[in-house]
Amino acid sequence: MNSIVMAPALRAHARRRQPARKVIHPWPLRVMHWLNALAIITLIGSGWQIYNASPFLPFVFPRWATIGEWLGAAIAWHLAAIWLLMLNGLGYLLWGFASGHFRHKLWPVSPRAVWRDASAAIRFKLPHEVGVYNAVQRLLYLGVIALGILAVLSGLAVWKPVQLWPLSDLFGGFFPSRVVHFTAMAGIVLFLAVHILLVALVPRVLPPMITGGHLPDPEWHR
Amino acid sequence: MTTFDPARRKLLGRALAFGALTMLTGCNFDDLQHPDLADKFLRLMSGWNNEVQAALFNPHTLAPTFKASEITRPPRFNAFYDITRAPQVDLAKWRLELGGLIGDKRAWRIDQLRALPQESQITRLICVEGWRVIGQWSGVPLRHFLRAVGADTRARYVAFKCADGYYTSIDMESALHPQTILALDFLGAPLTAPFGAPVRLRVPTKLGFKNPKSIMAMEVTNRWTGGYWEKQGYNWFSGS
CATH class of the missing domain: 1.10.287 (Helix Hairpins)
Incomplete structure (x- = not known):
C-alpha cells in the first residue's frame, strides 16, 4: 500500500469525521491571555508607584496611572501579582511547547x-x-x-x-x-x-x- | 428555589459591583482598623512571601562588602521624622533592656557592650524605597551577644524597641547571620543621634527599615510582634 498516495484521502476522511471547526484561539490560550493581562497591568501600575518612591530618571509617573495609594501598598500588589504572572507564564510556556503553538504559530x-x-x-x-x-x-x-x-x-x-x-x-x-x-x-x-x-x-x-x-x-x- | 427573583439578581449585581469597587479604591492599607477585602488578600500574600523568603534565606550567603573609597559621603539620614527630631539618648542613663527567652536578663551599659569583641563591616544599606548607601559600621555580632546572654536561639524572633517609639522584629536565622551586628560605631566614630546612637541593629541581608536605631530593649520570643512599618503594610521579612 502506498501511504503517500493514501495520506490526503485519510486527512479528508478525518476532517469529515470531526465536523467541529477549529477555534482561532484555544481556551487555554484565552484564559492565560486574560490572566496575564490582569497580572501585567497590576505589575506595571504598582511598579510605577514603586519607581516614584526613588526615581532615577527626571520624571515620575502620574498618580492616576499607579496602583497602590502608597509605597507599602504598591509593593504588596507588585509581590502578589508576580505570582500570577510567573505561574501563568510558566503554564503558557509549557502549553506553548507541548501543544505545538510556538512551533506552528510563532515559528x-x-x-x-x-x-x-x-x-x-x-x-x-x-x-x-x-x-x-x-x-x-x-x-x-x-x-x-x-x-x-x-x-x-x-x-x-x-x-x-x-x-x-x-x-x-x-x-x-x-x-x-x-x-x-x-x-x-x-x-x-x-x-x-x-x-x-x-x-x-x-x-x-x-x-x-x-x-x-x-x-x-x-x-x-x- | 426555582425562580430567580429580579430583586435578588439586582442585589447580587450590586454586591459584585461593590466588591469590585473595594478592590479598586481600598487597595491602600489606609485604614488599619478596618481592613477591606484587598487588604486581607495583600496580607495573605505578604505572609506567603515571608515563607518564601525564609526558605530562600541561606545563612552562609554573605552580603557584598565594599572598599572604604566606596562609602557614601555624606551619609544619608532617613527616618519617619525630620533629622532635627532624632531622639537624644542620655548615655549615662541608657541601658539595653533584655526580655523574653534570655537566660541572663541583666541590662547592659554601653561600656559593657564596648568591652565585647567588635567586628567591622563596609556594607550596603538598601532602602525599601529603592535607593542605597554604602557605610561602615562596627559593633558586637548579634549571634555572639545572644549566646553571651544565654538566649534561646531556637526561638523564632528577636524583637527591638527604640527610643523614638519605632519597633521591629527579625527572624532568628537572620539574627544569627554572621553579618548581623549590634552596631556601636558608624564611619569610625560612635553613632550619632540621627544614625541610631547609642546602638542600632545592622542587618545587611535585610532592607533598611529592618535595621532599628537607638535600641532601648531587645526581646527573644516565639510571639510574632511585627513592626512599625510592617503593621502599615511593608513586608515583614523584607530580606535582601
Whole structure:
C-alpha cells in the first residue's frame, strides 16, 4: 500500500469525521491571555508607584496611572501579582511547547519575512489572515515573551541582590538590575501600545480572544 | 428555589459591583482598623512571601562588602521624622533592656557592650524605597551577644524597641547571620543621634527599615510582634 498516495484521502476522511471547526484561539490560550493581562497591568501600575518612591530618571509617573495609594501598598500588589504572572507564564510556556503553538504559530520568523511584512504593513497592504500571525506579529510576540522573562529575572535580582547574588551579578549589580527591570517594563509597555493600537484598527480580532472564534473551513469556499 | 427573583439578581449585581469597587479604591492599607477585602488578600500574600523568603534565606550567603573609597559621603539620614527630631539618648542613663527567652536578663551599659569583641563591616544599606548607601559600621555580632546572654536561639524572633517609639522584629536565622551586628560605631566614630546612637541593629541581608536605631530593649520570643512599618503594610521579612 502506498501511504503517500493514501495520506490526503485519510486527512479528508478525518476532517469529515470531526465536523467541529477549529477555534482561532484555544481556551487555554484565552484564559492565560486574560490572566496575564490582569497580572501585567497590576505589575506595571504598582511598579510605577514603586519607581516614584526613588526615581532615577527626571520624571515620575502620574498618580492616576499607579496602583497602590502608597509605597507599602504598591509593593504588596507588585509581590502578589508576580505570582500570577510567573505561574501563568510558566503554564503558557509549557502549553506553548507541548501543544505545538510556538512551533506552528510563532515559528519560523526570518529577518527577510519581517522586512517584507513590515514594509507591507506600513503601506497598509498587509492583510489580516485569520488564525495566522504575520512575521511582524511573530517577532513582536517572541520579543514580548523575552522581555517578560527579562523583567522577571531582573525583578528577582532587585528583590534579592544578596540571596540571588549570581542573578544580581549577571545584571551588573543592584542598581543596573533596576535599570534593566525598568527597561524591560518600558519595552512591554511599548508592545502593549502597539498591541492595543492594532486591536483598535482591526477590532474584529478582539471577540475571538474571548469566545475562541472559529477558523474559516476551506471546504466552504469551493 | 426555582425562580430567580429580579430583586435578588439586582442585589447580587450590586454586591459584585461593590466588591469590585473595594478592590479598586481600598487597595491602600489606609485604614488599619478596618481592613477591606484587598487588604486581607495583600496580607495573605505578604505572609506567603515571608515563607518564601525564609526558605530562600541561606545563612552562609554573605552580603557584598565594599572598599572604604566606596562609602557614601555624606551619609544619608532617613527616618519617619525630620533629622532635627532624632531622639537624644542620655548615655549615662541608657541601658539595653533584655526580655523574653534570655537566660541572663541583666541590662547592659554601653561600656559593657564596648568591652565585647567588635567586628567591622563596609556594607550596603538598601532602602525599601529603592535607593542605597554604602557605610561602615562596627559593633558586637548579634549571634555572639545572644549566646553571651544565654538566649534561646531556637526561638523564632528577636524583637527591638527604640527610643523614638519605632519597633521591629527579625527572624532568628537572620539574627544569627554572621553579618548581623549590634552596631556601636558608624564611619569610625560612635553613632550619632540621627544614625541610631547609642546602638542600632545592622542587618545587611535585610532592607533598611529592618535595621532599628537607638535600641532601648531587645526581646527573644516565639510571639510574632511585627513592626512599625510592617503593621502599615511593608513586608515583614523584607530580606535582601
